[in-house]
Amino acid sequence: MPAPHYGQPRYRVIAAELRRRIESGVIPPGALLPAESVLTVEFRASRGTIRQAIAVLRETALVVTEHGRGTYASPHPLGSRATTGARPETGLREVAADPELAALFAVEVGTALVEQQSIDRTNGVVEAVVRTYRLLRPND
Amino acid sequence: MPAPHYGQPRYRVIAAELRRRIESGVIPPGALLPAESVLTVEFRASRGTIRQAIAVLRETALVVTEHGRGTYASPHPLGSRATTGARPETGLREVAADPELAALFAVEVGTALVEQQSIDRTNGVVEAVVRTYRLLRPND
DNA sequence: AGAAATTTGTCCGTATGTATC
DNA sequence: AGATACATACGGACAAATTTC
Numbered sequence: 001m002p003a004p005h006y007g008q009p010r011y012r013v014i015a016a017e018l019r020r021r022i023e024s025g026v027i028p029p030g031a032l033l034p035a036e037s038v039l040t041v042e043f044r045a046s047r048g049t050i051r052q053a054i055a056v057l058r059e060t061a062l063v064v065t066e067h068g069r070g071t072y073a074s075p076h077p078l079g080s081r082a083t084t085g086a087r088p089e090t091g092l093r094e095v096a097a098d099p100e101l102a103a104l105f106a107v108e109v110g111t112a113l114v115e116q117q118s119i120d121r122t123n124g125v126v127e128a129v130v131r132t133y134r135l136l137r138p139n140d
Numbered sequence: 141m142p143a144p145h146y147g148q149p150r151y152r153v154i155a156a157e158l159r160r161r162i163e164s165g166v167i168p169p170g171a172l173l174p175a176e177s178v179l180t181v182e183f184r185a186s187r188g189t190i191r192q193a194i195a196v197l198r199e200t201a202l203v204v205t206e207h208g209r210g211t212y213a214s215p216h217p218l219g220s221r222a223t224t225g226a227r228p229e230t231g232l233r234e235v236a237a238d239p240e241l242a243a244l245f246a247v248e249v250g251t252a253l254v255e256q257q258s259i260d261r262t263n264g265v266v267e268a269v270v271r272t273y274r275l276l277r278p279n280d
Numbered sequence: 281a282g283a284a285a286t287t288t289g290t291c292c293g294t295a296t297g298t299a300t301c
Numbered sequence: 302a303g304a305t306a307c308a309t310a311c312g313g314a315c316a317a318a319t320t321t322c
Contacts, residue, residue: 046292053268067298104266133269175287186311207288208318
């Protein structure tokens with residue numbers, strides 16, 4: 001059985017399902033996701049596909065994966081966090097929507113948004129800084 | 141030939157080579173890149189590896205890929221203006237580095253950076269807005 | 281108008297290297 | 302050392318968009 005993919009690509013369907021589990025609390029914040037091998041069995045997908053699905057979630061900072069450990073659901077505390085004083089290079093922040101973001105999210109200017117900043121390094125050199133903005137309360 | 145990847149991964153080496161050709165004008169702005177099948181022959185790499193290399197260039201918006209057509213070298217304006225007036229939801233912009241970005245990239249505050257904005261939608265609903273910042277001149 | 285060829289998109293299975301626990 | 306997990310790479314297959322004949 002080759003790889004028919006009517007409508008949405010398989011990895012996006014899987015990503016959507018995983019996201020649903022995280023946002024619905026089936027996979028609580030901070031918890032470890034099932035291993036790739038487990039997911040391949042459950043979704044009957046290849047490793048690459050599973051990894052691609054997880055990559056989608058990682059883009060929106062919904063999960064964090066640590067080399068040699070696994071992939072965690074991001075704790076989205078948003079109100080707790082007491083940092084060490086020095087601002088962490090990567091992390092969550094609450095910011096006010098600028099006019100452009102407000103228009104995109106269909107909210108009023110100044111509405112609080114969650115900003116997740118992550119840094120892409122290669123050999124220690126900063127290649128890119130990625131800032132992802134989301135609503136505190138998704139309108140799903 | 142298995143898949144050893146000492147030092148730089150092959151897809152990054154290939155990406156660097158393609159970037160050189162684009163920036164040096166061997167592949168002029170707006171021109172079509174060779175098809176993936178052609179690149180597999182030239183670089184003696186699998187299609188997956190070629191696609192991974194192109195994905196790297198796509199991240200920096202150095203190329204644009206269209207289904208069924210091919211991958212184009214971005215007509216890289218970045219200094220030639222000519223925007224449509226209405227800001228496109230997704231696209232490139234040149235912005236000044238705020239203090240935090242300046243620190244990360246090790247440049248002075250106000251230095252020009254490239255901002256790539258993309259939008260993650262599901263069923264038309266804006267799920268997240270991603271802004272990626274990079275240096276104009278990557279320090280390979 | 282329609283069929284074929286081209287090209288990118290997605291997926292599968294497998295194998296090996298590297299990093300962490 | 303051993304187990305686990307991610308990163309890279311290969312080859313093959315079908316799907317979908319576009320172009321060409």
